[in-house]
Amino acid sequence: MTTIHDSRFTNHDHDDHKLIHAFGALAELGHEITNKNSFQETIRTSLHLLSGAIGIMRGAAARYSRYAHELNLVAVRGLGDDFPLSLTLTTEDERQFLTNGLHPIEIAEAQVLPFFQIYDVSFADRGLQLFVPLVVREEIVGALFLGEKATGEAYTSYEKEIVCAMGQHIGVAIAQRNLMAEIERHAEENRQLFDEMRSTYHDTVKAFAAAIDCKDKYTEGHSVRVGKFSEIIASELGWGKEEVEGAAVAGYLHDVGKLTVERKIINAPYRINAKESAELNKHPGVGFEILQPIHHPYTDVPLAAKYHHERLDGRGYPDGLKGREIPYIAKIVTLADSFDAMTTDRPYKARRAARDVVDDLKGNIGRQFSPELVTAFLGGMLKELKGETTDKRFRRLLGRDYMEAEGIVEKIRTTLNDVAPTSPMTYVAAAGDILQIH
Amino acid sequence: MIQANAVPAADGVEERSVIVAGDYLNKLSGEQIEYECKRRLAAGCKELVVNFAQTELVNSIGVSILLGVIDIASKNGASVVFSDMNEDTVELFDMLGLTKHVTIV
Known part of the structure; x- marks a missing residue:
């Protein structure tokens, strides 16, 4: 393979270019989240934007089910078919992730938590480096799994800031989806209640009609x-x-x-x-x-x-x-x-x-x-x-x-x-x- | 728009495929390239050439899709060649590390 090392580009130029490129990705992410694509497509595109903004080889975005205590993958890039689609959190994991907030966790340095012990092999085999709990309004709504960068270098603090900024957008998108699902569930419950009330009303009306007819x-x-x-x-x-x-x-x-x-x-x-x-x-x-x-x-x-x-x-x-x-x-x-x-x-x-x-x-x-x-x-x-x-x-x-x-x-x-x-x-x-x- | 052509080997397998990217490499055109690359790799292609002669701009989604292509090619034992890139594209790909995984011509 050939790598170019062009002296025309200084580190300063690179930083500016990276910043402009990341801003572009962030702007596109905002647009993506407010458009009317399906939820799954929005998250898939968001993961592409984050990967492309920093040059991440592979990764995934997951939505958290607080009832099942599971992170369910919504979008995956390059992790292979045998990567678990659903990952369980313990109470201790949840507590730590909430305390951590929406900040990247170095997977290699977090082995003390059950979550990273259980899935250690899966993460190591795919070269996953960062785990980002998506915490919105003090609630875990999802997570990002990010692999190595194409440069082969470690994530810089600047790049982690970009991950945080874009992760917040993705987290809000998931929170909105959860809210919509909750509203739909309440609407369905209300509809069922309404149907039951209407049925009761009709039964009452028929009983009245029978009572009226009994008199004659x-x-x-x-x-x-x-x-x-x-x-x-x-x-x-x-x-x-x-x-x-x-x-x-x-x-x-x-x-x-x-x-x-x-x-x-x-x-x-x-x-x-x-x-x-x-x-x-x-x-x-x-x-x-x-x-x-x-x-x-x-x-x-x-x-x-x-x-x-x-x-x-x-x-x-x-x-x-x-x-x-x-x-x-x-x-x-x-x-x-x-x-x-x-x-x-x-x-x-x-x-x-x-x-x-x-x-x-x-x-x-x-x-x-x-x-x-x-x-x-x-x-x-x-x-x-x-x-x-x-x-x-x-x-x-x-x-x-x-x-x-x-x-x-x-x-x-x-x-x-x-x-x-x-x-x-x-x-x-x-x-x-x-x-x-x- | 993308264009593609192939150089078949003696046994009929397309050993080298050239895929020409359009002027703006975004989600739509990127997915077309991804589809074409996957199809060629599945057919046994061992060298994917992505030609950027017409490409003026590559956005983040385009970068991500190309990273995916590089990853899949690697898993299939194929190499990837990027050709005829303009200066901005070279700078972008170099900055993000894509050029570490491909041959530049």
Whole structure:
């Protein structure tokens, strides 16, 4: 091999050149650590920069696991495949490294520590000379293993200063990564807790719905079905998962106010009189009062309870709201509630045929129901009947025979053609409220 | 950009390979050189010539990668030759000790 010894370069020139070269490497290291490369790539590049700044033949950078008490190699240069990928620290090693701080340790002079005794052969075989514990905010986050310099000379104090400066950058990069991992772990824990709370909330809502339905022996399962129909409508409207869940909850709880209505009124096997009707008609307001103080994950749940007997034409109750004055969620629950009332037997009224129900929905568009909701609802039903979806939601809720009544598919298709216009239509409500459909 | 050519021996093995480094030897171009050198060494090459005729600047990552090439070549029983370096590159490589491990032409 040929070595050049050029008298043009004095020691003073060399020192200046080394300083400039090291500054360049330090600047690049700062840039590398703040960019968006993967953690492993950042550490690999950082090790290259440190090696290239000083001319180090081989080395490695490791991340410390304080739980496993292990230094796990993240980047390795020239140490060979049989160098241990994970190196264990004893409590004594940890204590000494923390005391030492982020300063290079001469491996040959540190044999008193268990760490250097255990890995003595591995370090000696690779000519490792310096071990640098990366201590950030009084915590070991990693370490650098540095081999001999290409010059064959010992590390100077100046070069050790460069190692310290660059090691601090690498240590901060590892600490940031640890922090991110901790945040991600907390976020995952929070997500799981949130899921559990949401599950508990839904279970509670269903229990409430069952309690409401228990009070009315003739409409058993009504609240649960209204919840499911509301869910179908929201789903067919293309709403997101959270919003669909909110619609379902609004349906489950829409009649919660009935808990305060006398059982004999709810279960009256006849058309109730005006006084009883006035008592029954209080249930939307009472439901709102019950639900309003509860912190629901879905904001509109109390409004659905309060306004699910309002009508677009203003002839509903309790406030006689019209058109857009009625909260959208209440319009959904209104449709689901009315559909269930028409498709189940009541003490004073038998269940209506599916074809009649479709006609009723169509006939009440603009008066009681929003057209796009009827379209979405019937559209979902038609998809199921035509086998375009694997869902059997309507069949499960209404029964197979009811759903597969003769001519029902054609009836729905015709109705949808009539109510889903290709050009804007105008429905004129009884009270003069004009609803534009686009 | 790097360019490479090879001088095959009688048995077809490329005994001497010439790899021409680009104008700026950094991470990207350095890794290309490293890849090419490893490929040639694996094929049995016994002399790697890295030509720096076009090279104006070498950064720290480039230095580190070249040190890696020198190390791998040594382990494979091959020699490394650096050719046509400009004065700045010679000074840098001399200062960092690379020139102790290669032949300069």
